[in-house]
Amino acid sequence: MGAKDFLGGALAGAGLVYFLDPDKGAERRSRVRDRLGSRSTVSSRYGARLGDIDGLEAANLGTSASGLMERMVQAAGGALIAYGILRRGASGRVLRTLGVGMTAARVGRHPGRTRRAERRRTVDIQKTIHVDAPLERVYAFLSSYGNFPLFMSNVREVRDLGERRSRWIVSGPGGAPLEWTAAVTERQENRLLGWRSEAGAALENAGVIRLAREAGGTRMDFRFCYSPLADPAGREMGEFLGADPRTRVNEDLARLKTLLESTVRSESHGEERES
Secondary structure, eight states, X not given: OOHHHHHHHHHHHHHHHHHHOTTTHHHHHHHHHHHHTOOOOOOTTTTOSTTOOTTOTTOOOOHHHHHHHHHHHHHHHHXXXXXXXXXXXXXXXXXXXXXXXXXXXXXXXXXXXXXXXXXXXXXXXEEEEEESSOHHHXXXXXXXXXXXXXXXXXXXXXXXXXXXXXXXXXXXXXXXXXXXXXXXXXXXXXXXXXXXXXTTOSEEEEEEEEEEEETTXXXXXXXXXXXXXXXXHXXXXXXXXXXXXXHHHXXXXXXXXXXXXXXXXXXXXXXXXXX
8 A cells, every 4th residue: 555545545534534523523514514505404303392493403412413423434434444455456445545544533533532421411492582673683683792691691701712613601600600612503694593512511502593584573583402511510500500491591582682672772762863
């Protein structure tokens, strides 16, 4: 096997692993789909529950799918090596080197990343509200990270890190700060915003907001899923969110509705006085 063949196979394998990575593969594939202008695929599991809101499939933690993807990559690499051994000539060399590249990339991953931390049961919250404000205004407000602390009671700060990533700082148990990094997974102007925490977050979470014009205002469909770590810190976080986390989410969304509608009313009154 020549150095050129090995290098080509290794690069091809590394490319496949990059896009099939259990932790960040979905985000990377989403970025490619956005650039190509295509729509993302949806999870077949969503919608099985009574009351699931159509169109909010993007908010899915998908822990079991990640483990399956990991095994699929490893199995595919081994199968290519085995099949390449049975074949002769250039095609056999290409298959072998491709398999070696995939396997080498998996082995090279940090050992702490190959096994996901044990987590508690995922909490899935869904809500629909009507906001008496223009759709464009609602989307612009939600697109700015700095606005989230204005209506989310526990959020201290959200920093824009660039490249669709943000750093969230919230008030945890006892007032101690809790931080994690999230990435935008879906973005369609004036229609859809989706995000997900990156690997290793103490509070693994994913969410999506879908907007539509309705009765002179905006219909907002909201879904938020989270899964705390199954360790003492995770248990404290679960207790901190309360026995009924939906109540806290409802209160935050009510503040968002009031904030947007009061801003629109203030501007309307100002225009009336000027006229």
